[in-house]
Amino acid sequence: MDTQPDQAIIRVRDLAVGFGSQIVLDGLDLDVRRGEILGIVGASGSGKSVLLRAIIGLVPKQRGSIVVAGPLFAGATSACDHDGSSVTRPWGVLFQQGALFSSLTVRQNIEFPLRENLELSERLLDEVATAKLEMVGLSMRDADKYPSEISGGMTKRAALARALALDPELVFLDEPTSGLDPIAAEDFDELIRTLQQTLGLTVFMVTHDLDSLNTVCDRIAALAGGKVVAQGPMSAMLACEHPWVKSYFRGKRSRAAASAPN
Amino acid sequence: MIPPLMTSVMIADRLEFAAAGSWTAANVDQLERLVQVAAPEAARARGVVIDMASVEELDTLGAWLLERLARSAGDGKDTQFTGLKPRYRGLIDEMQRVNLQPRPSVESPSRAVMALDKVGRTTLDLVSDVLEFVRLLGELSAAIGRILVHPQQFRLTSAVYHLFRVGWQAVPIMALITLLIGGIIAQQGFFHFRKFGADSYVVDMVGILVVREIGVLIVSIMSAGRSGAAYTAELGSMKMREEIDALRTMGFDPVEVLVLPRIIALVCALPILAFLGVMAALYGGGLVAWFYGGMSPAVYLARLQEAVSITHFEVGMIKAPFMALAIGTVACGEGLKVKGSAESLGMQTTTSVVKSIFLVIVLDGIFAMFFASIGM
Numbered sequence: 001m002d003t004q005p006d007q008a009i010i011r012v013r014d015l016a017v018g019f020g021s022q023i024v025l026d027g028l029d030l031d032v033r034r035g036e037i038l039g040i041v042g043a044s045g046s047g048k049s050v051l052l053r054a055i056i057g058l059v060p061k062q063r064g065s066i067v068v069a070g071p072l073f074a075g076a077t078s079a080c081d082h083d084g085s086s087v088t089r090p091w092g093v094l095f096q097q098g099a100l101f102s103s104l105t106v107r108q109n110i111e112f113p114l115r116e117n118l119e120l121s122e123r124l125l126d127e128v129a130t131a132k133l134e135m136v137g138l139s140m141r142d143a144d145k146y147p148s149e150i151s152g153g154m155t156k157r158a159a160l161a162r163a164l165a166l167d168p169e170l171v172f173l174d175e176p177t178s179g180l181d182p183i184a185a186e187d188f189d190e191l192i193r194t195l196q197q198t199l200g201l202t203v204f205m206v207t208h209d210l211d212s213l214n215t216v217c218d219r220i221a222a223l224a225g226g227k228v229v230a231q232g233p234m235s236a237m238l239a240c241e242h243p244w245v246k247s248y249f250r251g252k253r254s255r256a257a258a259s260a261p262n
Numbered sequence: 263m264i265p266p267l268m269t270s271v272m273i274a275d276r277l278e279f280a281a282a283g284s285w286t287a288a289n290v291d292q293l294e295r296l297v298q299v300a301a302p303e304a305a306r307a308r309g310v311v312i313d314m315a316s317v318e319e320l321d322t323l324g325a326w327l328l329e330r331l332a333r334s335a336g337d338g339k340d341t342q343f344t345g346l347k348p349r350y351r352g353l354i355d356e357m358q359r360v361n362l363q364p365r366p367s368v369e370s371p372s373r374a375v376m377a378l379d380k381v382g383r384t385t386l387d388l389v390s391d392v393l394e395f396v397r398l399l400g401e402l403s404a405a406i407g408r409i410l411v412h413p414q415q416f417r418l419t420s421a422v423y424h425l426f427r428v429g430w431q432a433v434p435i436m437a438l439i440t441l442l443i444g445g446i447i448a449q450q451g452f453f454h455f456r457k458f459g460a461d462s463y464v465v466d467m468v469g470i471l472v473v474r475e476i477g478v479l480i481v482s483i484m485s486a487g488r489s490g491a492a493y494t495a496e497l498g499s500m501k502m503r504e505e506i507d508a509l510r511t512m513g514f515d516p517v518e519v520l521v522l523p524r525i526i527a528l529v530c531a532l533p534i535l536a537f538l539g540v541m542a543a544l545y546g547g548g549l550v551a552w553f554y555g556g557m558s559p560a561v562y563l564a565r566l567q568e569a570v571s572i573t574h575f576e577v578g579m580i581k582a583p584f585m586a587l588a589i590g591t592v593a594c595g596e597g598l599k600v601k602g603s604a605e606s607l608g609m610q611t612t613t614s615v616v617k618s619i620f621l622v623i624v625l626d627g628i629f630a631m632f633f634a635s636i637g638m
Binding site: 102120131140167198 | 287290291321323326349356357359360601606
């Protein structure tokens with residue numbers, strides 16, 4: 001086990017991922033500490049989503065190691081180096097488009113992981129699903145709608161509720177605020193913050209949203225050239241001299257975002 | 263993992279529960295039992311105190327069950343949580359805010375009413391389906407009209423590409439299936455006709471049946487399943503990904519750009535496939551006649567020439583383009599009806615195949631009556 005005070009829940013070492021002859025990630029090192037919200041930034045095509053998918057095991061790695069510490073809620077303390085074979089996963093994932101099952105209602109989408117993994121009575125299942133729905137700010141009226149009938153913001157909320165259905169310790173968010181209007185995005189940021197504090201989550205968040213980075217993230221890691229070129233809080237990003245990081249955090253849009261009142 | 267525990271003590275009208283251990287999803291069956299047992303006790307007490315000092319782990323599920331226990335005491339009674347670890351405070355607070363409104367109960371009408379409702383809806387759907395079909399035919403005619411005025415607007419490349427897919431690429435499977443069908447008809451003929459010594463009439467049966475009916479029918483049904491389903495799925499997924507809306511906003515008519523080339527390709531391909539199918543079926547019949555019926559190919563061909571007239575051939579071939587039009591229109595129409603979900607894509611594809619096969623058979627019946635009345 002790690003003896004550092006900031007215990008790493010995910011430890012990525014020398015990770016290389018590629019498709020055919022194209023190398024996306026090359027020798028990437030990254031630690032995600034327990035209980036933090038880590039934001040991943042990078043240019044389009046720099047491999048942010050690939051990194052996320054490699055950690056959750058959807059994309060095979062070519063080299064290196066990814067260690068995800070065992071879930072707290074199951075009482076396990078062993079670390080598992082996953083190769084896509086472990087059955088129950090200690091994490092929830094919010095995909096970019098929500099990835100709600102289109103043939104199930106919102107409520108059924110949230111009930112699905114509960115029903116498949118736990119032996120719950122119908123009453124408790126119903127109550128827990130409703131609790132999750134209300135925690136992410138959806139109303140009972142939306143619960144029985146199908147994913148094609150709800151708005152983009154509601155889809156994200158429902159998908160977050162599904163990701164949190166099993167009370168995971170670790171949550172992966174792939175561009176949670178993309179496609180939302182600024183007000184909805186701000187609400188969603190706040191929701192992530194609140195839930196993170198309430199449920200004691202560790203959040204791994206891929207984002208482009210400078211406001212999200214500013215307000216929600218404890219730490220930021222910037223990806224360029226297949227590596228993490230800078231990591232640390234916002235101040236470290238602003239001080240970083242890497243050309244891409246510099247233009248990203250000190251560009252026109254970021255100055256506007258930083259100067260805007262929060 | 264520490265198993266969850268709960269003890270209760272009555273102190274001056276107030277029931278004090280002491281919860282301990284892991285109140286997490288992993289122990290859900292024990293937790294639910296504990297709370298179910300404790301709930302009636304709580305309902306009888308004047309007030310409820312839940313001491314959580316010894317709770318080692320807590321998640322949403324456990325927190326909700328404790329909150330449910332507190333609520334089971336009933337309204338207006340004094341309930342409180344004590345010994346709460348600071349990190350669980352937020353979770354308990356959150357749980358106190360949820361599940362406050364009762365589920366809106368949906369009244370389900372009686373079975374008879376539901377059955378009637380279904381019949382009514384199906385009837386209305388049938389009417390709107392017919393209207394939809396006619397509307398698409400109308401749009402198609404309008405598109406053809408525009409193309410006749412401005413021939414350079416016709417999507418020739420697209421039409422040729424679809425002709426390749428629904429025509430050329432379908433040849434092997436169509437030939438194989440019709441060859442087998444021809445062979446089977448001939449075998450059945452020989453098996454039964456032999457009893458009457460009417461072997462030679464097998465050729466008449468195979469010839470007329472295949473040329474007039476079976477050839478075009480089998481090829482049409484195969485096309486509905488093969489090409490029609492593909493049309494529906496293609497247009498449906500384009501609809502789902504808003505590609506059709508994009509076309510419309512750019513000022514293109516989806517019927518002209520997407521539907522017309524597909525239908526024209528099918529209308530061109532089906533007669534060719536039907537002809538090849540008829541030939542393959544006659545060939546299959548000939549093979550069976552030779553190897554099973556002991557009839558030499560020369561005799562088979564001579565008998566065929568006597569039995570099958572050009573009229574029979576015409577009757578068969580005239581039907582093919584109409585079948586193609588029906589299949590193509592239904593398939594494209596169903597594709598454009600797809601809504602957002604994957605399930606709806608599957609449903610429309612099924613509907614497309616079922617409807618177009620049904621329509622092919624109905625058309626065949628109408629043609630049979632028509633040709634009988636004009637004496638062909």
